[in-house]
Amino acid sequence: SVGTETIQHSEMLVMDGNFGDGSTDMVLGVDFMLAHHMYVANSQRKLYFTYNGGRVFSLDTASIGAHESAAVAANHADGEPKAATDYALRGQARLARGELANALSDLDAAIRLDPGNANDHLIRARILLARKQPEAARDDLDKALSLDPKNLDALLLRASLRDQEKNDAGAAADLAAAQKLAPAGSMQSRYIASLYVAIDEPANAVPLLDAWIRAHGDDASLGGALNGRCWARALANQALDDALRDCRKAIKRDGDRAAYLDSLGMVYLRMGNYAEAIKAYQQALAQSPHTAWSHYGLGLAEMRSGRTDAGKVELATARSLDKEIDAHAAKLGLVAPDASPGNKAPGVQASR
Known part of the structure; x- marks a missing residue:
């Protein structure tokens, strides 16, 4: 507690290691x-x-000072910024505190003073996205990458934006460029893997996750990475035995989380082990009852087990939660028996 404020039941990531040469006193x-x-x-x-x-x-910003x-x-009050870098730094601070209008004003000023700074265009794109102005943000990201084609953060942000806009080809191009720049085993490479899954290229995600898992064997988020690799392998319908091991390891580390059980259900569904798929999906839905993919996978497993009526109920629930889920599933080769064939969706939002 600090003063009248108290944080309860918080989760903290703890690192066991040294910074620099080990002589750091405070971070x-x-x-x-x-x-x-x-x-x-x-x-x-x-x-x-x-x-x-x-x-x-x-x-809270009203009580600052x-x-x-x-x-x-x-x-x-006399310390108004004079240089572009000063405006950009203050704008980043204001963005971090949620002062979006003031942050945008600062970045506008920075770019007026120095229009050739790629990072300033990237920062302004982040502010514009926070203000729900994706078209203007895209213009800034395009400008940033015209000035600095190897700006990794700009490539990743534009790839994410293109994924949201259902521009899978554009996102794939940005990810291919970003993958060449991101160090193996880095957090950026793990993020690239998640975006590859989101644009329906899960096989491309697996090598990136392989490298990340090798480099982070003691990381607190290892379970999430193992689940991500399990999910990518299941979506790609490849190395299913390895996928099963990943899911089991993730569950052993972190417990029966809904996302992990959903991935496990997908693996069993791909393997044709419908009884285990049903069990995993039911456990996932007990925790997260509004997950369309869990209902859809359960419906497929039920129908392929001969429980047609129960399967139809689950599929109807999935469709009520996600109107495009049949088209998403079709891209993964998971077409339901009564799915309408004409509904083509541009992307699968299936990342973990």
């Missing part, structure tokens, strides 16, 4: 820097900071 997060004025005294080899005031954990003296506040 400060970005949120700390946003909540404090920081002064670096290189001559003293010291860092000074003052707390801005206001609530610690919330994104509530405990500053009048003299300090006046000094800050």
